[in-house]
Amino acid sequence: MDRSEPAHGSAPAGSLWNKLFKTRRKLTDRLNTLLTSKKVIDPPLLEDLEEILFTSDIGVEITQHLIDGLKQRIEKESLNKPGQLKAILKEEIVSSLEASQDLSTLNIPDKAPSILHVTMFVGINGVGKTTTIAKMSHYFQARGERVMMVAADTFRAAAIEQLQIWGERVGAEVINQKRGADPAAVVFDALTAAQARKVDRVFIDTAGRLHTKLNLMEELKKIQRVAGQQLSGAPQQVTLIIDATTGQNAIAQAQVFAESLGVTDIILTKLDGTAKGGVVIGISQNLRIPISFICTGEGLEDFEIFNPREFVEAIFD
Numbered sequence: 001m002d003r004s005e006p007a008h009g010s011a012p013a014g015s016l017w018n019k020l021f022k023t024r025r026k027l028t029d030r031l032n033t034l035l036t037s038k039k040v041i042d043p044p045l046l047e048d049l050e051e052i053l054f055t056s057d058i059g060v061e062i063t064q065h066l067i068d069g070l071k072q073r074i075e076k077e078s079l080n081k082p083g084q085l086k087a088i089l090k091e092e093i094v095s096s097l098e099a100s101q102d103l104s105t106l107n108i109p110d111k112a113p114s115i116l117h118v119t120m121f122v123g124i125n126g127v128g129k130t131t132t133i134a135k136m137s138h139y140f141q142a143r144g145e146r147v148m149m150v151a152a153d154t155f156r157a158a159a160i161e162q163l164q165i166w167g168e169r170v171g172a173e174v175i176n177q178k179r180g181a182d183p184a185a186v187v188f189d190a191l192t193a194a195q196a197r198k199v200d201r202v203f204i205d206t207a208g209r210l211h212t213k214l215n216l217m218e219e220l221k222k223i224q225r226v227a228g229q230q231l232s233g234a235p236q237q238v239t240l241i242i243d244a245t246t247g248q249n250a251i252a253q254a255q256v257f258a259e260s261l262g263v264t265d266i267i268l269t270k271l272d273g274t275a276k277g278g279v280v281i282g283i284s285q286n287l288r289i290p291i292s293f294i295c296t297g298e299g300l301e302d303f304e305i306f307n308p309r310e311f312v313e314a315i316f317d
């Protein structure tokens, strides 16, 4: 059996470690083979290391930056054993991820908001917006907060129904109107209701696809504007959902949303079952936007707060 396959009794047996096995296999198996096959740290070794990082969806610039940092440390600390490199590489990645991880303004994880906290979930179709909203609602309701979900994806009939089903399952109220209604009007009504009913958090589900990309961004901006008119400062959070299986393409996609909407945080989904988990590092470093949560399955419990150290431990072993 492949030694990085998840297995009963394998250590460390954290669920994240188990679920990220494809990314780990791609990254770490090659890294371990390289580092154990060489006796000294030399330029060809660093070139091979660069190639491994580069082909792991981390991205060209970030790979270059990591290799440069590694070279400096090799020189400064007079390192010569290949076995020393993995720990240093992990440290470099953890500290660069941590540098973009300020979540203090987002009332995450456990700080109940003192005023109504509105989060708008955005991202292209099929990335996991609606499922993630259900997970978040479940998570915050379990912590005693009152959550409201808003069906502002009025473009697809099934989208409204999908949110209602999740609402029933997690016990959160869902605000919706008919298919084709103006999403901004749905949001306006929802925020009026949320303030009257002393809701703690409102999660707005938006469409991932309209007729053209430009229209989608304009519509999302309109929702933002109308939310702000109804409640000053809302939406306080604009969460971009990205499907990790799209790898490097996800970075360009994220840039479009970030430039148009002022994205506050990113959630990566579908990290289970993909070898492209390195994209988490690429996204964080390219956009300098914090990653709030990562999702590893279709179930309500299949997500966690993004912890750079745990993530790096799970993909390098």
Ligand SMILES: Nc1nc2c(ncn2[C@@H]2O[C@H](COP(=O)(O)OP(=O)(O)OP(=O)(O)O)[C@@H](O)[C@H]2O)c(=O)[nH]1
Residues within 6 Å of the ligand: 123, 124, 125, 126, 127, 128, 129, 130, 131, 132, 153, 159, 207, 208, 209, 269, 270, 271, 272, 273, 295, 296, 297, 298, 302
């Ligand atoms: N394996 C896996 N599947 C996921 C994850 N998150 C979501 N999915 C699945 O991805 C599919 C799309 O999820 P949705 O939540 O409907 O995505 P969406 O962004 O709302 O899609 P649109 O409304 O069409 O824009 C569903 O089959 C989900 O079960 C995840 O973390 N892992």
Ligand SMILES: [Mg+2]
Residues within 6 Å of the ligand: 129, 130, 131, 153, 159, 205
């Ligand atoms: Mg949806």
